[in-house]
Amino acid sequence: MSQPHYFIPELLSPAGNLDKLKTAILYGANAVYCAGQDYGLRAAADNFTREQLSEGVAFAHSHGARVYVVLNGFLHDEDLKELPDFISFLKSIQVDAVIVSDPGVALLVEKHGPLELHVSTQASVLNLQGVMAWKELGAKRVVLGREVTIQDAGALGRLSQVEMELFVHGAMCMAYSGHCVISNYTQGRDSNRGGCAHSCRFSYDIEFEDQSKKVSHFMSSKDLEGLDALVYFIKEGIQSLKIEGRMKSLLYAASTTRIYRAALDYWKEHGSFEAAPWGEWEQELRKLPHREATTASLLAPAGKDSVYDKEEHLDSPWLMAAVVLESNPASGLLIDCRHGFTPHTHLELLPFRGAAIRLDTSKILAADFEVLDKTKPASLVRLPYEPRALKGQVIRLFRGES
Amino acid sequence: MIARIYLTNQTDLSQLDTSLVELIIARKPFSRNPSELEESLIKEAYARGFKLHLEWDALMEEPRFRSFTHNWSTDFISSVRVKDAGAALWLRDHTTQDIWLHLEAGHHNQWAVESWKQRLGERLKGIILSNELPQKTIQIWSDVLKLQTELLALGPLLLFHSPRKLLSPLHQNDLQVELQAIGASVESPHKGFPLLENEHGTFMFHPKDLALIDRFEELASSGLSFYRIDDRLESMTAQKMVRQFIRSPQDCHALKSEWSKEWMRGYWNINKSDVLFDKLTNPHLQKSPDIIAEVIDGKKSFWLAVKVLGKKLSVGQEIEVVSPLGKIKRAKLVWMKNSNFQDCESIDSQEIGFIPWVSGTPTKSVIRSAPEHSSF
Numbered sequence: 069m070s071q072p073h074y075f076i077p078e079l080l081s082p083a084g085n086l087d088k089l090k091t092a093i094l095y096g097a098n099a100v101y102c103a104g105q106d107y108g109l110r111a112a113a114d115n116f117t118r119e120q121l122s123e124g125v126a127f128a129h130s131h132g133a134r135v136y137v138v139l140n141g142f143l144h145d146e147d148l149k150e151l152p153d154f155i156s157f158l159k160s161i162q163v164d165a166v167i168v169s170d171p172g173v174a175l176l177v178e179k180h181g182p183l184e185l186h187v188s189t190q191a192s193v194l195n196l197q198g199v200m201a202w203k204e205l206g207a208k209r210v211v212l213g214r215e216v217t218i219q220d221a222g223a224l225g226r227l228s229q230v231e232m233e234l235f236v237h238g239a240m241c242m243a244y245s246g247h248c249v250i251s252n253y254t255q256g257r258d259s260n261r262g263g264c265a266h267s268c269r270f271s272y273d274i275e276f277e278d279q280s281k282k283v284s285h286f287m288s289s290k291d292l293e294g295l296d297a298l299v300y301f302i303k304e305g306i307q308s309l310k311i312e313g314r315m316k317s318l319l320y321a322a323s324t325t326r327i328y329r330a331a332l333d334y335w336k337e338h339g340s341f342e343a344a345p346w347g348e349w350e351q352e353l354r355k356l357p358h359r360e361a362t363t364a365s366l367l368a369p370a371g372k373d374s375v376y377d378k379e380e381h382l383d384s385p386w387l388m389a390a391v392v393l394e395s396n397p398a399s400g401l402l403i404d405c406r407h408g409f410t411p412h413t414h415l416e417l418l419p420f421r422g423a424a425i426r427l428d429t430s431k432i433l434a435a436d437f438e439v440l441d442k443t444k445p446a447s448l449v450r451l452p453y454e455p456r457a458l459k460g461q462v463i464r465l466f467r468g469e470s
Numbered sequence: 471m472i473a474r475i476y477l478t479n480q481t482d483l484s485q486l487d488t489s490l491v492e493l494i495i496a497r498k499p500f501s502r503n504p505s506e507l508e509e510s511l512i513k514e515a516y517a518r519g520f521k522l523h524l525e526w527d528a529l530m531e532e533p534r535f536r537s538f539t540h541n542w543s544t545d546f547i548s549s550v551r552v553k554d555a556g557a558a559l560w561l562r563d564h565t566t567q568d569i570w571l572h573l574e575a576g577h578h579n580q581w582a583v584e585s586w587k588q589r590l591g592e593r594l595k596g597i598i599l600s601n602e603l604p605q606k607t608i609q610i611w612s613d614v615l616k617l618q619t620e621l622l623a624l625g626p627l628l629l630f631h632s633p634r635k636l637l638s639p640l641h642q643n644d645l646q647v648e649l650q651a652i653g654a655s656v657e658s659p660h661k662g663f664p665l666l667e668n669e670h671g672t673f674m675f676h677p678k679d680l681a682l683i684d685r686f687e688e689l690a691s692s693g694l695s696f697y698r699i700d701d702r703l704e705s706m707t708a709q710k711m712v713r714q715f716i717r718s719p720q721d722c723h724a725l726k727s728e729w730s731k732e733w734m735r736g737y738w739n740i741n742k743s744d745v746l747f748d749k750l751t752n753p754h755l756q757k758s759p760d761i762i763a764e765v766i767d768g769k770k771s772f773w774l775a776v777k778v779l780g781k782k783l784s785v786g787q788e789i790e791v792v793s794p795l796g797k798i799k800r801a802k803l804v805w806m807k808n809s810n811f812q813d814c815e816s817i818d819s820q821e822i823g824f825i826p827w828v829s830g831t832p833t834k835s836v837i838r839s840a841p842e843h844s845s846f
Contacts, residue, residue, distance in 0.1 A: 142576035144741070145607065171555075172581030191555070195535040198556030204589055213531075215633050220532045242632045244529055247575050250629045252602065253676050253736065254660050258743035260576060268630070270655040274640060274665065277650050282640040286653075287630070287674070369531075372639035393822055399810045402822070404766060435767055435775050435824070436811050446833040448767040448775050448822070 074339045076332045077309045081325045084314035085114040088321045089124045094460045095322050096329030099134035107139040122161045134164035140188035142260035155180040174205045190246040199228040215365050222304025231307040236294035238312025242268045242287045290376040293361035319388035322462040327352050355386040389465035401451040410442045414466035428452040471690050473716045474698045478505040485713050492521040499538050500526040502670040516546035527553040528670050568595035604741045612693020623682045625700030630674040637667040681733030686719045763837040773824045784816040788840040791831040801828045
């Protein structure tokens with residue numbers, strides 16, 4: 069008897085650079101989103117050169133994954149001069165879609181591509197008519213505003229016959245996306261062209277009309293975590309679940325992708341989450357630096373408990389330690405060390421599937437096989453061989469509870 | 471150039487000239503910052519011959535959108551000023567009023583406006599321009615867009631709008647319909663951000679108001695059809711001065727001194743809000759096509775570990791190593807080892823290997839082929 073087929077959404081992971089792109093795909097992303105040197109919203113990110121984009125697309129396609137390139141800045145006339153050439157380039161390397169928020173960019177994509185068009189959350193599409201407006205411009209998919217519930221998103225998708233994408237995990241704008249210009253007018257940096265200064269995370273002294281006062285991070289949102297809501301995404305037929313965080317670490321790209329992949333695969337296999345290991349998955353997500361979690365507006369409009377009224381404490385007892393570069397029974401694991409450690413440190417290898425594996429750290433060698441009593445960041449290190457280790461896997465370090 | 475101001479219960483229509491002023495109706499539920507407004511005043515304004523424009527700048531999720539558009543009624547209204555793309559489409563398909571697009575965030579290129587012209591056709595009467603556009607751009611657009619245009623010339627500058635209610639949880643009377651406050655942060659170079667919470671969420675405004683009316687000649691010569699003044703938060707005296715200014719747009723020093731907040735020009739002269747971006751990234755580390763490898767480790771005086779990115783590196787090759795600070799060192803690859811630290815003749819693309827030490831080239835330095843005829 070053949071296994072029943074259960075719908076599972078696409079898992080879309082952030083790719084801040086080529087390493088993160090490969091990592092996300094190896095850990096199970098069906099698609100990744102990334103940016104070229106211009107036109108995106110993360111000017112400080114380690115964005116892709118054309119060569120890296122070509123390599124990234126080739127890598128993704130060879131692994132059955134898709135690549136979406138963000139062109140979601142609110143661009144000025146002078147920014148558009150070289151965009152047609154870039155669009156043609158993206159078409160030539162067979163990028164799977166572009167993500168836009170500016171209708172002018174959409175027109176240029178149609179003219180110089182065409183390429184599959186996805187609408188960014190930056191466009192704050194909130195209602196059926198908004199979806200239809202973008203459908204008229206050729207959009208195949210809309211990343212809805214973060215204010216839209218899963219239930220409404222499902223209905224919008226069915227009524228419009230446009231693919232729906234929702235954020236499932238990560239940091240959130242408190243403002244309607246694309247409607248915050250604090251950085252523009254206070255720091256001289258255009259938040260809608262990649263210069264957001266994160267003024268919403270500041271602490272503010274607030275004085276009300278009646279002279280009562282409060283000090284609060286009142287504009288800072290808790291982080292979105294939609295793991296508990298996966299069943300609703302699935303049942304509403306949301307086509308794509310997006311993980312935020314192109315600026316975040318390789319460990320973040322690996323861990324979030326790995327956990328959501330595990331959950332979606334569980335559904336694929338069982339068609340239910342009844343006996344799912346929720347505790348284990350949530351515990352794994354907690355090992356990343358994070359703010360407190362909220363489901364924001366996924367199930368109902370976000371309430372006052374969605375505010376993260378705290379200083380930015382994003383620490384975690386777990387750190388990004390290294391990436392496996394090579395695994396060889398004769399020479400052991402060659403790893404790219406990102407954080408210093410000493411012999412007998414608690415290191416865990418994150419396999420592409422399955423539970424974390426504790427590594428033998430009894431003996432640490434330098435790249436030239438010299439014995440080390442401690443490692444330094446940004447160095448190559450050799451560890452004893454671990455047969456389950458594969459190139460590209462991420463290693464995390466437990467530094468103890470603070 | 472005609473003025474547009476907001477109609478409120480305090481508006482003395484007898485002081486206004488229909489040839490100089492048009493009126494904006496900002497009321498619930500469509501305006502995100504609604505004014506108290508008697509229906510009789512709207513009728514009177516209409517009867518006096520004023521052009522009336524309904525402001526629909528609130529953003530609405532599907533359930534609210536459906537409920538509010540279900541009871542759509544626009545007696546006396548000549549146009550709707552709309553912000554949400556869906557609302558614009560709905561107006562096109564379900565009403566007959568003229569449409570003005572409120573393009574205050576984004577739409578900073580002519581193609582964006584063109585896309586709306588294509589979809590709304592004759593129904594699109596004009597656009598409310600973003601105040602992030604400098605005068606020079608507005609002048610160019612006025613010549614080529616063939617649309618009427620409006621710009622905020624005096625009034626509060628909205629910086630932030632969240633649908634979430636962020637002030638009431640901090641206030642003892644969290645049931646108030648509207649809350650106002652002032653915010654300041656030691657982490658911001660500015661102080662005194664006006665804050666507002668109402669049924670549409672929470673708003674933060676700039677501590678200074680945008681003011682371009684003291685350059686009225688420039689405004690007029692920019693090709694704008696309308697200039698907007700939002701004096702709803704000002705004193706009766708200031709509002710009277712505004713009426714005087716509209717009648718005779720000359721000296722506005724007295725108005726400036728009466729205005730409750732300081733004035734700023736924003737991006738009217740020039741918009742350089744993207745020039746800092748280059749400083750956010752290290753140009754020396756940008757991955758250009760001529761980079762063939764990057765340094766990933768080093769042992770002083772002995773070796774550099776490299777990851778080959780481009781074509782293979784070979785013994786005998788002459789290279790330049792560029793440090794993160796931009797210092798360039800030249801070297802010749804007289805030996806090479808593979809990832810197991812065994813001698814080899816070349817390292818292939820995507821492989822890791824070891825080359826002779828080059829001083830001053832830490833991790834993250836990049837390697838490219840040395841230009842021919844360069845000296846070592």
